[in-house]
Amino acid sequence: MKEGPNIAQIAALIGDPARANMLTALMSGKALTVSELAGEAGVTLQTASSHLAKLSAGGLLRQRKQGRHKYVSLANDDVAHVLEGLMGLAAGAGQVRTRTGPKDPALRAARVCYNHLAGDRGTQMFDSLVARGHLIIDDGHLHLTPSGSAYVRDLGVDLDGLTRGTAPLCRECLDWSERRSHLAGSLGRALLARFEDLSWVRRHKDCRLVTFTPTGTRAFDKAFPVASTRRSMGAPAHQ
Amino acid sequence: MKEGPNIAQIAALIGDPARANMLTALMSGKALTVSELAGEAGVTLQTASSHLAKLSAGGLLRQRKQGRHKYVSLANDDVAHVLEGLMGLAAGAGQVRTRTGPKDPALRAARVCYNHLAGDRGTQMFDSLVARGHLIIDDGHLHLTPSGSAYVRDLGVDLDGLTRGTAPLCRECLDWSERRSHLAGSLGRALLARFEDLSWVRRHKDCRLVTFTPTGTRAFDKAFPVASTRRSMGAPAHQ
DNA sequence: TTCATAGTTCGATCTTAGTCGAACCATGGA
């Protein structure tokens, strides 16, 4: 008994409502200041400061000082991945937030997950890349094939700049709304950034929502066509 | 702000030390009684009962009554998946349990994750199946190819009985010690069960440890040979 | 230098929830 890492501390860290709100806000991928996070969580500045210190000590956050501002963001993709998993459990258990708001359907369609595209659009892109052999799973990791490299280069992604980094290029991330994989990792981030540059999408200012422009919708569907096997058959039976 | 499912409740549920100990114990995949879990958590029976009621209400557990015993197990693979993710974060943050015990290296080698094989041996099996085309990722899901179906049938797994179930056949699960994928889902469970039948492995009575017999080691390495690209090159650089 | 803003530290308060003793219910065996 009692083997393995200690879950309780880290889960308790996420388990406080104020801290959970902050982490959820940071899932937008943007670095936020202490004051902004205090607003998100609905607590005063001192309380927020104390919470953020604890989250940082727990390794969940990364902080950068810039002038008299302090910018806080999630530590890495792993943290985002666990948070998405928790959202999946919460959604499954019917623990949807009481004030679920009108934005919920839009969020399920497209949103940012830390820094990459998630939701229906995110899984569409992932599936499309896999179906056409641009992305394969091998050796336990996700890999970009040569055809995939060429493809994302054509889309205008600076792949060489990415591969120099130490962070993994491709990662899977499980979607809480779709319960399927979408693409994370530095490539996932770069693609979303590219979509913004191309004005295919617009990230909402203060939430995780991502809206597609009319031209963006067409271009995206052309770049990442859906396999005929699914989506035409309605939602896949699952669970 | 405040969009998406409510993480805090579910995380707080996991965040109590006593409950976290119970959940960790249940990662062994076995159904345990209330008394046994009370022992695991180091609390009295009435405290354990209260905790288990909360965990069940949160959808994390499944309970079965049998005579005057009540058997408790994890609700599903999703819960196990999130718990593994949390263990990964905790391990990464150096939150390893203080009394980490001598069993830790053995646990990293082979252990059960809810009901399937995890640890180094688990990722070996996963990688081997993928490398030989028995397992592919497609449409966002893991799929068993025809050659894979034949292969596991040869190993003695009753595949037809499995495919009738509603639970997904193949799933990925992220390993906290290896930080790589291993095989979950009903096939993962069936394979581990088969290894036990064949006396390749023995599950430890009261922890997650899985030990390979000498003949089991040989047979397993023959059935799931390691790709020459890794494992010969030492630990992969990651993160 | 002076002021304003961003953030931290400290201390006091107060609520939440984990804990267990005791009594109670249910099942199974003798």
Added chain:
DNA sequence: TCCATGGTTCGACTAAGATCGAACTATGAA
């Protein structure tokens, strides 16, 4: 029928920690 065992419910106690006011530090602007 009686007893032992497994589990639940209730209530009281207690400890942990979230919260905020107040005082303090640091950066930047005027």
